[in-house]
Amino acid sequence: MKKIIENFISEIDKKNSHEPEFMQAVKEIAETVLPYIVSKDIYHGKNILMRMVEPERVLMFRVNWVDDNGEIQVNRGYRVQMNSAIGPYKGGLRFHPTVNLSILKFLALEQVFKNSLTTLPMGAGKGGSDFDPKGKSDGEVMRFCQSFMTELYRYIGPNTDVPAGDIGVGGREIGYMFGQYKKLKKEFTGVLTGKGLSWGGSLIRPEATGYGTVYFAENMLNHVSNSIKGKTVVISGSGNVAQYAAEKCIQLSAKVISMSDSSGTIYDSEGIDTEKLNFIMDLKNVNRGRIHEYVKKYPKAVFFKNKTPWEIKCDIALPCATQNELNEDDAKILIKNGCICVSEGANMPCEPNAIKIFKHNKILYAPGKASNAGGVAVSGLEMAQNSLRYSWSREEVDSKLKEIMKDIHNSCLIHGQEKDYVNYEKGANIAGFIKVADAMLAQGVV
Numbered sequence: 421m422k423k424i425i426e427n428f429i430s431e432i433d434k435k436n437s438h439e440p441e442f443m444q445a446v447k448e449i450a451e452t453v454l455p456y457i458v459s460k461d462i463y464h465g466k467n468i469l470m471r472m473v474e475p476e477r478v479l480m481f482r483v484n485w486v487d488d489n490g491e492i493q494v495n496r497g498y499r500v501q502m503n504s505a506i507g508p509y510k511g512g513l514r515f516h517p518t519v520n521l522s523i524l525k526f527l528a529l530e531q532v533f534k535n536s537l538t539t540l541p542m543g544a545g546k547g548g549s550d551f552d553p554k555g556k557s558d559g560e561v562m563r564f565c566q567s568f569m570t571e572l573y574r575y576i577g578p579n580t581d582v583p584a585g586d587i588g589v590g591g592r593e594i595g596y597m598f599g600q601y602k603k604l605k606k607e608f609t610g611v612l613t614g615k616g617l618s619w620g621g622s623l624i625r626p627e628a629t630g631y632g633t634v635y636f637a638e639n640m641l642n643h644v645s646n647s648i649k650g651k652t653v654v655i656s657g658s659g660n661v662a663q664y665a666a667e668k669c670i671q672l673s674a675k676v677i678s679m680s681d682s683s684g685t686i687y688d689s690e691g692i693d694t695e696k697l698n699f700i701m702d703l704k705n706v707n708r709g710r711i712h713e714y715v716k717k718y719p720k721a722v723f724f725k726n727k728t729p730w731e732i733k734c735d736i737a738l739p740c741a742t743q744n745e746l747n748e749d750d751a752k753i754l755i756k757n758g759c760i761c762v763s764e765g766a767n768m769p770c771e772p773n774a775i776k777i778f779k780h781n782k783i784l785y786a787p788g789k790a791s792n793a794g795g796v797a798v799s800g801l802e803m804a805q806n807s808l809r810y811s812w813s814r815e816e817v818d819s820k821l822k823e824i825m826k827d828i829h830n831s832c833l834i835h836g837q838e839k840d841y842v843n844y845e846k847g848a849n850i851a852g853f854i855k856v857a858d859a860m861l862a863q864g865v866v
């Protein structure tokens with residue numbers, strides 16, 4: 421088996437060795453899915469995983485825009501249309517200076533498995549730009565978004581490809597892109613998700629990724645007769661996912677003691693309550709400020725410059741910032757400090773060696789493609805509401821989200837149950853693989 425996996429990786433590596441994040445995602449999937457393929461005759465001789473890791477199409481384009489000083493700026497835009505076997509391409513757009521093809525291909529590949537796990541009919545894609553919204557005026561962000569959409573609109577549509585937000589793309593950016601799409605196409609359709617409520621958005625969409633991550637943690641804990649109630653939680657990040665993960669933890673009576681951003685980490689031993697979380701939400705969403713402002717407002721808290729939260733003693737860790745933000749040493753400290761559960765809110769935040777430590781110590785560990793699937797799941801519900809020209813209540817969407825997270829947990833149990841623990845990574849990869857692979861086989865070699 422080891423040889424089969426090595427041969428596969430080296431074949432993929434020939435064309436993609438310059439894309440480390442993409443290769444990291446491929447390896448992680450191959451290690452659990454290839455043994456499954458070997459055990460099932462129907463997948464033999466079909467090169468099915470080889471076909472799955474190759475994007476159906478990659479679009480790359482120039483984005484010109486004029487900044488507030490009248491200078492012409494040039495960015496690069498992308499859309500990776502990864503897999504359309506079970507539905508239109510679906511996945512977020514990321515605006516961040518680190519964006520490149522490797523990162524978008526890893527995200528698009530994760531999205532194939534994640535979207536399949538949601539049980540909704542969504543293919544997978546990912547896109548974005550190396551544009552940095554940080555420090556830009558509203559007008560600059562609008563002009564960039566309009567220019568980006570002036571190219572992207574040709575390749576997307578409600579039955580073709582439905583982008584959404586990701587890092588650096590929230591309600592504001594979705595609004596500007598939607599406006600431009602509508603103007604160019606002369607039609608009002610559900611071409612993007614994460615829209616505003618009065619123009620086709622879904623209730624609970626902003627909350628969905630964070631809430632879902634916590635629902636998944638609660639499912640894992642319940643499975644071992646435990647619960648989140650009364651637990652101490654550290655969360656990395658302070659953007660959309662982290663904020664609503666914190667909100668759900670507080671609602672479920674857990675104590676959140678840490679959040680962070682790229683400048684450092686705040687530690688509040690008394691716990692971040694609803695009032696304090698509202699301060700962070702205003703700071704980040706309205707004032708677009710930095711997390712250290714928190715300690716000015718709440719002086720009992722401390723700020724650790726350039727630090728992540730993983731050294732702080734906790735029961736539960738929720739990495740909700742970005743890829744590869746938690747390494748082997750961090751994992752060792754978490755275990756030493758008694759952490760029992762890690763539920764990924766971000767995509768691939770734990771490095772492979774950190775995951776090994778979690779598995780070796782048999783703690784509850786959920787990969788993002790399972791635990792953060794709530795965001796895209798509610799995007800799927802937004803698409804359904806747009807098609808129906810109807811909108812469901814908060815309670816309806818939240819209960820569907822809870823149900824979907826429970827279903828994903830069950831799928832992980834079915835395929836990930838080992839002798840004395842659940843390998844959620846294996847379970848998520850195999851369950852996600854089956855639906856897409858079967859659809860691809862049924863549709864022939866196309």
Ligand code: GLU
Binds near residue numbers: 511799
């Ligand atoms: N960017 C989010 C993710 O990583 C959401 C994608 C979507 O809603 O389409 O799943």
